[in-house]
Amino acid sequence: GAVVSQHPSRVICKSGTSVKIECRSLDFQATTMFWYRQFPKQSLMLMATSNEGSKATYEQGVEKDKFLINHASLTLSTLTVTSAHPEDSSFYICSARGAGTDTQYFGPGTRLTVL
């Protein structure tokens, strides 16, 4: 299957700082990328959908000014958590989908801890 990488895998930051998470499709062009948040023992909560070269579509209740998403190329999307607070601590997972396919391939996730 297709490979999606995510960096960093783990990050600890102080409250009020910003954190950038990168999601890359390594062996295919991802026309659409998705960002999810997952709490312990819970399902994947979709935060936003981004198509290459256009603005992300955010799900209801997700603050677009707090969770900045950029999908500047067909292999890279970034999620920036701005002015992070302890309640933003979570597991963030991206997924990518190529053109003409429904299948999403997930990155390994980023564990964010805000102190």
Next chain:
Amino acid sequence: GENVEQHPSTLSVQEGDSAVIKCTYSDSASNYFPWYKQELGKRPQLIIDIRSNVGEKKDQRIAVTLNKTAKHFSLHITETQPEDSAVYFCAAKVNTGNQFYFGTGTSLTVIP
């Protein structure tokens, strides 16, 4: 929008027995149904998927069945092994949309 329900939330089986996880969906326009396996702290991995024009699909010990009329689909794992222990998520995708609607997950434990 689409609503996906998944049952049971936890499932324990003896090694060698079968495990069945069921999902229902609400939107008849959904046409793609993947199943993901997620081990603790790791990424969800696609294990099998089915499209609405097919009633059943099998891949070795794993099979998925789809009943479009009743709007439900199920994952069947036969001859379970301890390494099958994980959380399994079903999902549905509406044919006109981008995103997946995920079920709440089933934590499967295979007892050696």
